[in-house]
Amino acid sequence: MTYCVGLLLKRGLVFMSDTRTNAGIDNISVVTKMRTWEVPGERFLCLLSAGNLATTQSTISLLEERCLAPAQRKSALLAQPSMFQTAKLVGETLREVISYTAETGQEASGRFMGSFILGGQIAGGQPRLFMIYPEGNFIEAGPDNPFFQIGEHKYGRPILVRTYDPEMPVEDAVKLLLVSFDSTIKSNLSVGLPIDVQVYETDSLVAGFRQRFDDRDPYYRKISDGWSDALKSAFESLPPFVPSRPGA
């Protein structure tokens, strides 16, 4: 499994992904699920992947080879006129890879599923964030649905729902996502450290800071240990339950 989140803020985009991949519980590896591309001053793209690793890696390789082939430059990942067209290209490539693999008929096509979160900005447009489905179609984040999660999204969702604020600085969003990831990692073996984070600041048209957090990272340790204590204090701050209250 996997856990990835892309967050749309007034001040930019924040992406976070875990790195655990497994073929059965006894075959676990570390693989990044975050890829970025940039043409400084023109565009920045970040892609987070979940699902079958062969599918998502093939999709990314095809997207990159299209970047490199001069004859196909018109249809390349970095030559799309808009984020919408970029999402469309990623979706079409993903669907193509899944169809090709499923064609052998060896397994149900469900085995080869994958999905992406794509975010970025192209000069002249706004920062945009998309969730791309295995069928190749996609939805876009907006004020009503300002973040997307893929993979093991349930454990870490309550804290996002309650604490996300579109006005928050990107540094606070990194802190929020670390709490969401730490809650997930503590509850589910299929999501694991290290964690990759990538920030993009609106209108910068260049990659913002990127960092990898492992279990020795002093800031990650402070968040992970501190959150247990902070949650306990928060819990204690709520009024006590008294059974058989009058009128209950």
Place this chain on the structure above:
Amino acid sequence: MTYCVGLLLKRGLVFMSDTRTNAGIDNISVVTKMRTWEVPGERFLCLLSAGNLATTQSTISLLEERCLAPAQRKSALLAQPSMFQTAKLVGETLREVISYTAETGQEASGRFMGSFILGGQIAGGQPRLFMIYPEGNFIEAGPDNPFFQIGEHKYGRPILVRTYDPEMPVEDAVKLLLVSFDSTIKSNLSVGLPIDVQVYETDSLVAGFRQRFDDRDPYYRKISDGWSDALKSAFESLPPFVPSRPGA
């Protein structure tokens, strides 16, 4: 879907269940998923159910009819010599119902699955808590796994993992479970109010307090609204993230 939790404490057992049941998103009803039985001074049992409603209701009806038939009193729910034997009877009955329904071959047997959390105490024994699977087998709670969740368990798990304490009073456990349920209800439509709670105090051999919380309940409102603020304060109490720290 459903969300039910049974919690084992030094001072007793606490059970909580939602009441939403649905046959598709356009057909939603309220049905309790919590049943209790008691023979004061001798035994107390509480059963929480998840899964196909026809399956779990049939199982409970069969268990109750066996209670009522004098000729079968030896094998009845309230005549078992131990909590282990009670769990075995519930598991056997559940498996029997699923097998019978699946026999028609109209649908895969997965459609008729159900599971239970069973807790209680019989005079001469300790309070015990079991999770019963559709196959009829079961596992027991203990110091390493002091609570069971069935249904939509992921959203509400992080707060249980971080805040549960076997020494906590039953009233604090009710508060903790309300937070866990509220987080789930805010994230997933398939779990809904009202919420039923049942407490059992160790060696009382009689049902403890029972209450139903709906969205007009003043204590539930305090918890639900207060938890958002408490979480935000907890989040703010964590150290801020500063990118590009020396040595990072």
